[in-house]
Amino acid sequence: MVSEGEAFCPGHVTAFFEVHEDPDPRKKGSRGAGLSLSLGVRTVARVRDDIHPTIDVLVNGRRQKAEVTERVAQKVLGDRSCEVKILSDTSLPVSQGFGVSAAAALSTALALDDALGTKIPRDELVAIAHETEVECGTGLGDVVPASMGGMDMRLKPGAPGHADVRKFPVEADLLLAVIGAEMPTKAVLQDPKKVVAINRIGGAFVDEFSRDPTLERLFELGARFAEGTGLADKRVLEVIRASRMFGRATMAMLGNSVVATGNREQLATLYLKFGTLQRCGIDNEGARVL
């Protein structure tokens, strides 16, 4: 018998954050703030009983080594003996700060649970996706806010049960501009100097944001964070500054890319000088079974 489940998880952009270390991956994570995107990852999980269990992952129709997704599928599967196909589709680029690995992980957990009929509690599926992202070093804080949608303020790090995340439904027409090479999250988070720079101002920015959690403030603090931490290179800073004439922009953490809102035509004209452009909105629903 073949059964199928399908789920969507929004992409997620973090504007600023603070790293929290903990030996327990469900407690480890980040405090911070960001936005869930109307673009994300749509995953179909197809399962069939089989004495030779296999997990096959295809991203945009291409067979891929996708460590986070495979591990999440393994955990949801437990000791069931199935042939599993995970078919994920996305128009978002990877390693550009749009939370694609988190969205792939969580949409896989939701779709596979649905396909298997395991009825694992939603919070546990979110926790599995968070924990696996942390274990693989591909992200610290996208899973939980992407599960909720909207603009988020992450006051306590970690998976559900540990995290304290507030959600603010907002409407905005966004532009995503990729203006440089991919930035593997792992490499940045393994660099102690970078983590020191991030934590030197990230925590204070979360506190500041909590006093006035508006979209405007998110962009303003994000732009200061990008510059203050040194995570933004010259081109990214130039783009963020030039955007001020037509709206506001901030760096998508961790990517050589920006998210912006304002006069779309003028921002688009500016960004096309630098790279690849996409338009989207905010997802206020969060990850869901389809």
Place this chain on the structure above:
Amino acid sequence: MVSEGEAFCPGHVTAFFEVHEDPDPRKKGSRGAGLSLSLGVRTVARVRDDIHPTIDVLVNGRRQKAEVTERVAQKVLGDRSCEVKILSDTSLPVSQGFGVSAAAALSTALALDDALGTKIPRDELVAIAHETEVECGTGLGDVVPASMGGMDMRLKPGAPGHADVRKFPVEADLLLAVIGAEMPTKAVLQDPKKVVAINRIGGAFVDEFSRDPTLERLFELGARFAEGTGLADKRVLEVIRASRMFGRATMAMLGNSVVATGNREQLATLYLKFGTLQRCGIDNEGARVL
């Protein structure tokens, strides 16, 4: 000893074409017309003598199974015993009609020949890349025009020695818009019905273009080809038609994407409703060692 070579090959968009079958992959290919793009693939080949020969391919920093590139590297390498690293970078998406596999193949051939100091004649390197694309089923006609640059008219198919390709240097500001899922070239070219539809009008269009080889004509015939062959789906046709208000657009063969020129701001605003956008120019130089 480690030695290194570096090369660039432009991306390439085909506007219309006709498939030519031949048991010899150097004679097999397509007649057609298209444009070489200022965006393309930049490849560094790094070689070191080693008793255990290996070929490692990284695309945008990610280890990948890249059949065409690996086979090209194998052919250029011959029976030399080296450890080879092929590092290719591109901002173009794959399987969207921008000739990325061709550009990866040819930039690899040029870079690796340079690194090894083998001094294989340029025409032979181009032929190796063309032949390998054909063998792998990933393309039929991008390699030779991308080796030359400009706007191209391919009157006879195949690799250098067989092909008859004319080059017209042109200047244009282009927009590339990806508006649907990836379209694997292999799947289209293995569908006999699609090949019949392509050849029913492709050949006549090449003849028509040869009487008036202008950029305007390229776009006009390309748009008619996209519709007449049924290769364009509803969304692509809608985008091509809507583009007429602000300029001209045609489908990038074979991708769910378009290439356009005209009023950039207005076209950009239109395309952002549909997908991902990039700006580029025309490469009039062709593939080159850097």
